[in-house]
Amino acid sequence: MFLSAAVMLALGVGGAATAYLVHRSTSVAASSLPTLPFLSGWRPPEHALSRFHARYYPLTLMFLAFDVEMLYMYPWATVVGRVGVSAVVEMFAFLIVLMVGVVWAWREGALQWT
Amino acid sequence: MDLSRRLAEAAVRRTCVLVVEVPGWAATRYAAELAIRRRGWRLASSPADADVLLTCGTPGPRLAEAVGLLWEQVPGPRARATVTARSAVDAAMEQAAAALLDTGHQRADAAQRSPDPAMGTRAEHDEDDEDSGGSENQHADEEHASDGSDGDMNDSDMNDGGGDMDMDMEPGGIPLAGGAQDRDGLEMDVLHVPLGPVLPHWPAGLLLHCTLSGDVVTEARPEVLGAAVDAVPDPPMPGASAVDRLDRAARLLYLAGWEARATDALRLRDDLLAGNDDASVAAGVDRLVARIRRSWVLRWSLRGTGPISSGTCEELGLDDRATGDVHDRLVICLTEARSALEGDRLPAPVSPEILAELLPGLEIGAVRLLVASLDLDTGAHLSTGTAAR
Amino acid sequence: MNAVEIVQVSAAWAPLGALLLLALATVATGLDGAIAARAAGHPWQQGLRLPWAETARLLRQRRRTTVAADRLLWRTAGAGLLVTALLKIVVVPLGAWTLSDMSVGLVWFNAMDILVWALVWLAGWGPNSAHSLIGGYRFLGQALSYELPLMFALTAPATAAGSLRVGDIVTAQQGLWFIVWMPVAFLVFCAALMGFSVWGPFSTPFGADIAGGVLAETSGIDRWLLLAGRWALLTAGSAFGVTLFLGGGAGPVLPAWLWVLVKTGILLAALVLLRRRLPALRPDRIAAAAWLVVLPLVLLQVLIVSVVVVGRG
Numbered sequence: 079m080f081l082s083a084a085v086m087l088a089l090g091v092g093g094a095a096t097a098y099l100v101h102r103s104t105s106v107a108a109s110s111l112p113t114l115p116f117l118s119g120w121r122p123p124e125h126a127l128s129r130f131h132a133r134y135y136p137l138t139l140m141f142l143a144f145d146v147e148m149l150y151m152y153p154w155a156t157v158v159g160r161v162g163v164s165a166v167v168e169m170f171a172f173l174i175v176l177m178v179g180v181v182w183a184w185r186e187g188a189l190q191w192t
Numbered sequence: 193m194d195l196s197r198r199l200a201e202a203a204v205r206r207t208c209v210l211v212v213e214v215p216g217w218a219a220t221r222y223a224a225e226l227a228i229r230r231r232g233w234r235l236a237s238s239p240a241d242a243d244v245l246l247t248c249g250t251p252g253p254r255l256a257e258a259v260g261l262l263w264e265q266v267p268g269p270r271a272r273a274t275v276t277a278r279s280a281v282d283a284a285m286e287q288a289a290a291a292l293l294d295t296g297h298q299r300a301d302a303a304q305r306s307p308d309p310a311m312g313t314r315a316e317h318d319e320d321d322e323d324s325g326g327s328e329n330q331h332a333d334e335e336h337a338s339d340g341s342d343g344d345m346n347d348s349d350m351n352d353g354g355g356d357m358d359m360d361m362e363p364g365g366i367p368l369a370g371g372a373q374d375r376d377g378l379e380m381d382v383l384h385v386p387l388g389p390v391l392p393h394w395p396a397g398l399l400l401h402c403t404l405s406g407d408v409v410t411e412a413r414p415e416v417l418g419a420a421v422d423a424v425p426d427p428p429m430p431g432a433s434a435v436d437r438l439d440r441a442a443r444l445l446y447l448a449g450w451e452a453r454a455t456d457a458l459r460l461r462d463d464l465l466a467g468n469d470d471a472s473v474a475a476g477v478d479r480l481v482a483r484i485r486r487s488w489v490l491r492w493s494l495r496g497t498g499p500i501s502s503g504t505c506e507e508l509g510l511d512d513r514a515t516g517d518v519h520d521r522l523v524i525c526l527t528e529a530r531s532a533l534e535g536d537r538l539p540a541p542v543s544p545e546i547l548a549e550l551l552p553g554l555e556i557g558a559v560r561l562l563v564a565s566l567d568l569d570t571g572a573h574l575s576t577g578t579a580a581r
Numbered sequence: 582m583n584a585v586e587i588v589q590v591s592a593a594w595a596p597l598g599a600l601l602l603l604a605l606a607t608v609a610t611g612l613d614g615a616i617a618a619r620a621a622g623h624p625w626q627q628g629l630r631l632p633w634a635e636t637a638r639l640l641r642q643r644r645r646t647t648v649a650a651d652r653l654l655w656r657t658a659g660a661g662l663l664v665t666a667l668l669k670i671v672v673v674p675l676g677a678w679t680l681s682d683m684s685v686g687l688v689w690f691n692a693m694d695i696l697v698w699a700l701v702w703l704a705g706w707g708p709n710s711a712h713s714l715i716g717g718y719r720f721l722g723q724a725l726s727y728e729l730p731l732m733f734a735l736t737a738p739a740t741a742a743g744s745l746r747v748g749d750i751v752t753a754q755q756g757l758w759f760i761v762w763m764p765v766a767f768l769v770f771c772a773a774l775m776g777f778s779v780w781g782p783f784s785t786p787f788g789a790d791i792a793g794g795v796l797a798e799t800s801g802i803d804r805w806l807l808l809a810g811r812w813a814l815l816t817a818g819s820a821f822g823v824t825l826f827l828g829g830g831a832g833p834v835l836p837a838w839l840w841v842l843v844k845t846g847i848l849l850a851a852l853v854l855l856r857r858r859l860p861a862l863r864p865d866r867i868a869a870a871a872w873l874v875v876l877p878l879v880l881l882q883v884l885i886v887s888v889v890v891v892g893r894g
Binding site: 079080081082083084085086087089090091093094097098100101104105106107109110111112113114115116117122125126127130132134137138140141144145148151152154155156157158159160162163165166169170173177180181184189190191 | 589592593595596598599640641642643644645646647648649651660663664667668670671680681682683685687688689706708709710711712713714718721722725728729732733736739740743744745792797798800801802805806864865868869872873876877880884887888890891893
């Protein structure tokens with residue numbers, strides 16, 4: 079079952095490797111060109127790799143809450159039909175609580191970062 | 193080597209051109225862009241994307257320096273051309289295409305390039321650094337020196353492995369980024385990112401010294417890099433203001449990520465330049481405005497972006513047509529193109545100096561849109577890149 | 582319509598699956614090129630050649646390495662998008678045949694999708710360039726908005742079928758395609774599909790305003806792999822959308838496998854046409870809409886589906 083996935087992975091990696099090999103012979107130079115990053119024609123005053131201020135970080139926390147919830151959601155999807163009404167009520171009560179959290183976060187300005 | 197010849201021929205059909213406009217040579221750039229579109233070529237978004245570096249006009253020393261570094265960043269096959277008149281464009285394109293097709297020449301060019309990256313110069317000009325007494329090579333000014341000590345060791349480990357002249361905190365001869373307090377109360381690194389003079393969909397010659405915290409511009413200092421002193425720019429065109437408005441609308445639409453409508457605006461501009469009947473162009477502009485107005489997605493995506501209040505307008509001496517957000521100014525830009533076709537006089541362009549007031553606090557995408565939405569006068573500083581301070 | 586029994590075929594067929602994916606992606610780029618060529622005032626036939634011309638150009642072009650770049654991660658990310666797209670189609674049945682009949686096929690697709698987060702961000706981080714870096718982080722901001730609606734949209738068909746096995750989901754649509762009673766989930770899926778392919782209205786991480794963003798420093802084969810990876814993701818996503826919502830191989834006259842290809846082609850064409858009509862959606866703009874409007878809507882969709890399922894007993 080996962081054999082196909084493994085074969086596909088090998089195909090993808092092999093394909094990319096082949097592409098690189100082909101490129102070595104078709105390109106005007108096999109080696110890559112060492113260069114500064116594009117900065118409108120200037121030398122960068124400092125390296126770009128840095129502690130980048132991702133302004134959406136409050137959103138990431140909220141995302142995490144929902145993401146953990148998905149762990150329950152997938153198994154739940156397979157049993158709703160059998161368990162019945164109680165499964166629906168419980169899951170959506172949980173989701174409503176999470177949504178209340180979203181609304182609260184929105185009022186706190188977490189959904190806007192510029 | 194028939195295969196390599198056929199590959200080259202196929203490749204040249206989709207040549208990508210990085211166009212540099214020197215202030216004063218807008219007409220030449222229009223002609224170049226028209227030639228590029230006619231050939232089925234495309235404008236490049238960065239030197240990595242480019243095959244041809246085309247300079248329209250005679251750049252002053254600092255602008256020329258920037259273009260020189262960009263030339264070193266074009267991966268190759270590469271061709272370079274400078275045109276200073278509309279009539280020269282087609283021949284330059286032919287030559288560039290021929291140079292790109294010549295695989296032997298391109299291989300030789302690639303082989304003779306230096307194994308060390310071209311370092312260029314920093315955007316901060318000597319004259320501006322007088323207080324810190326810095327020369328071009330002195331990159332450890334106070335800010336970096338003080339931040340170097342608390343620099344993140346992990347970062348420096350990761351950054352190593354590049355250049356061979358690594359110093360402790362300067363892999364590849366470039367210092368690490370330093371931190372600064374931010375409005376959110378976190379200490380994060382800030383980057384000094386010069387925007388311009390060579391950037392797609394950017395006003396000619398404009399250089400914005402930006403300080404970025406994340407993707408938000410916290411400080412911006414505008415400057416204009418001009419043409420060479422003795423150069424003779426394009427003669428004034430008839431109907432220039434309508435052409436200019438359509439060009440700016442196209443630029444705005446590109447930046448808003450709406451290529452289809454941007455192409456419409458460009459084609460209208462080119463129709464006008466080709467001497468098409470004003471009435472048919474005017475009808476085209478009307479159709480474009482209607483389509484833009486109808487798009488609620490565009491309105492939603494631009495609403496409130498790059499706002500200028502009427503108070504700010506007054507303070508900065510802007511025409512009150514600049515009030516509102518980027519979407520408002522896009523519509524006004526097109527309606528102005530329409531009225532210019534009917535012979536109305538348009539408001540004069542504004543000095544780029546106002547950007548220092550308007551930009552801080554905006555995300556970089558919003559900065560780009562705001563800059564494109566204003567009619568900035570980069571031609572007034574035609575000398576040689578004097579700071580617009 | 583006779584019920585299609587999904588059977589797992591040997592892994593030796595994987596190359597064919599990969600070829601079909603690439604062929605469909607090529608058709609989509611050709612169509613995109615033809616439409617763009619017409620809009621620029623050229624005959625549309627000229628645009629059909631566009632993917633080939635661009636490939637030839639990038640094959641000739643030299644690669645670049647920026648100063649102090651994180652080379653390993655950068656190149657991994659570049660090739661990774663294409664590999665991810667290939668891994669996605671492992672669970673997509675082509676008519677009656679599937680390469681991998683896992684019991685958690687839907688979750689597999691979702692997991693591959695999360696891989697894209699890491700890959701696009703790394704492709705932005707790798708080159709040590711301010712524009713690319715901003716592009717990479719932009720993508721994460723965008724992913725925070727599309728991923729949750731996507732996951733819930735995926736849950737809807739699973740709930741209706743009572744299974745996470747993709748084959749079961751196709752079988753459950755015999756008679757009534759899920760798009761009919763899950764239109765919201767389908768639309769959300771399509772939007773998210775453009776989101777994880779970083780394409781069309783969701784392409785700001787590759788935006789013109791940051792000099793191509795994630796693409797800003799790449800050239801040659803590195804750039805080709807990134808571009809091809811995006812189209813492959815879009816194609817793989819469309820194929821999965823056909824499987825989940827458009828009845829998979831169900832349809833008259835034509836064999837089931839051909840129906841899957843035809844429907845995928847139609848969905849791709851619709852997306853290509855849609856792109857011309859829409860400007861880019863900036864991540865900081867879509868966040869509020871995604872969390873406050875789209876998320877509740879898709880939850881409501883899942884609620885309706887689960888109520889129907891419970892009602893059916």
